[in-house]
Amino acid sequence: MAGPNTPPGVEIVRPQVPGAEQILTPEALALVADLHRRFGVTRGDLLARRAARQRELSTGADPDFLPETSDIRRGQWQVAPPAPGLVDRRVEITGPTDRKMTINALNSGAKVWLADFEDANTPLWENMISGQLNLRDALAGTIGFTSPEGKAYTLAATATTSPAGATGASTTTTTIVVRPRGWHLDEKHLLVDGEPVAGAIVDFALYAVHCGRRQLDAGSGPYYYLPKTESHLEARLWNDIFTHTEDALGFPRGAIRGTVLIETILAAFEMEEILYELREHCAGLNAGRWDYLFSIIKKFRDRGEAFTLPDRNAVTMAAPFMTAYAELLVRTCHRRGAHAIGGMAAFIPSRRDPAVNATALAKVREDKTREAGIGFDGSWVAHPDLVPVCREVFDGVLGDRPNQISRTREDVTVDAAALIDLTTTPGSPTLAGLRNNVSVALQYLRAWLAGSGAVAIFNLMEDAATAEISRSQIWQWLHNGVVLVGDSGTADVPVTRELVERVVAEELEVLRAALGESYDAAGFARARDLFVEVALADDFADFLTVPAYQRMP
Incomplete structure (x- = not known):
């Protein structure tokens, strides 16, 4: 026009x-x-x-x-x-x-x-x-x-x-x-x-x-x-x-x-x-x-x-x-x-x-x-x-x-x-960390696709960087054969596509129960599809905001 x-x-x-x-x-x-x-x-x-x-x-x-x-x-x-x-x-x-x-x-x-x-x-x-x-x-x-x-x-x-x-x-x-x-x-x-x-x-x-x-x-x-x-x-x-x-x-x-x-x-x-x-x-x-x-x-x-x-x-x-x-x-x-x-x-x-x-x-x-x-x-x-x-x-x-x-x-x-020595970083990848990454990314992407880029999640104001870390970390764990420290009392867990998809489904149910009538089923479905695309695809998307933007009017 x-x-x-x-x-x-x-x-x-x-x-x-x-x-x-x-x-x-x-x-x-x-x-x-x-x-x-x-x-x-x-x-x-x-x-x-x-x-x-x-x-x-x-x-x-x-x-x-x-x-x-x-x-x-x-x-x-x-x-x-x-x-x-x-x-x-x-x-x-x-x-x-x-x-x-x-x-x-x-x-x-x-x-x-x-x-x-x-x-x-x-x-x-x-x-x-x-x-x-x-x-x-x-x-x-x-x-x-x-x-x-x-x-x-x-x-x-x-x-x-x-x-x-x-x-x-x-x-x-x-x-x-x-x-x-x-x-x-x-x-x-x-x-x-x-x-x-x-x-x-x-x-x-x-x-x-x-x-x-x-x-x-x-x-x-x-x-x-x-x-x-x-x-x-x-x-x-x-x-x-x-x-x-x-x-x-x-x-x-x-x-x-x-x-x-x-x-x-x-x-x-x-x-x-x-x-x-x-x-x-x-x-x-x-x-x-x-x-x-x-x-x-x-x-x-x-x-x-x-x-x-x-x-x-x-x-x-x-x-x-x-x-x-x-x-x-x-x-x-x-x-x-x-x-x-x-x-x-x-x-x-x-x-x-x-x-x-x-x-x-x-x-x-x-x-x-x-x-x-x-x-x-x-x-x-x-x-x-x-x-x-x-x-x-x-x-x-x-x-x-x-x-x-x-x-x-x-x-x-x-x-x-010193700038690229990550081996001295304390901590380990854990199953709890995977769940947190999935939950935060789903909540953020639902809000992002609805028009909000600054989102309050778990008492933190999150922006696109959080979702980027969450999905890229999962991609890296999956494609490098990482084994996660399991929950207390459980065995360690290798990261597979099946594990991530199961955690995605479980975290969506957690959100559904927590949000009750305010649960946005259609919005979370869109978020899930985008998240799976950028976290599990064979090819890594440089920025999730690019495919996300393509989904917007």
């Missing part, structure tokens, strides 16, 4: 959703088309490079620091100083861009809100459009929401203070950083010259056009979290897109900033090069711990026992290979003048169970204390009630300083072997 004001070659292959005309403007669509035509081929080449690298790993090659970029690692260079609103990042809250979450995140007291179009979001066309509208309205100070129960949500007074000299603009005490989709996902509803555009380009461009100038006028800027990066060449692509967009929209050079999530094992070997590629547009690196685990399982899925991890819940940041990754990230960032941001605390506080809260909050505090002690400049939480805990921990280390970038961690030495 092309309207009279749609740029040539652009087609929207979906009926308009409410408010779409305010977002899919000629200017915005023209930038989307321009970026696709200039950079789409490079994106395709980089995705092909990922596939070639996977073939090398599957046949026994180990990743290493790149010899051809050793001069960059030895060189004396720094990234640009932190941008306005990104100097102090001691607490960051994450969540999808629905209206309620937008308001709650901006009222939370966190320094940064990761406004998520990726793993905590389902890419329904309605979600992608409404999320952009919500960000625009939040920055205009006009956003409001009333729940079906009649509860009203509005921005707090401190979150709607207009900065001096910014006519008609509003800002918040929380800096918005948008996470677009990863390079692997297309946006099937928007075509340019008959081709689907990368979801990453769509999300990036729409926000830059509708909110970039407003952010600059308010003394901030259009900032992004860059997900699923696997190489410095992918960071170079983002830098080229940033530079071109600044020229196209008349933004100052360096106005657009990107924080790269180091959530793939290959990116861990190219952190310095990633910072170098983004120098003038760099806002630091983040330790995306859950997708990092998924990446390790995925990349080494064919490599046997030495690359097999214990139960998902047993792998913590205290595992030697995870500690090596975290300390190397901090050292790399601080050596180059960049922020190092820690990982997610996903616990959801319960107002009905003080004992559960006390135990979980103690673990959150322990986790954040470890991160602050290692040298991170801030960390993530998934719920507003965790903001005070995270802030208190980092306040205790930072004091009046906005960050601890000056702490360069020259004491840290991490070699290539």
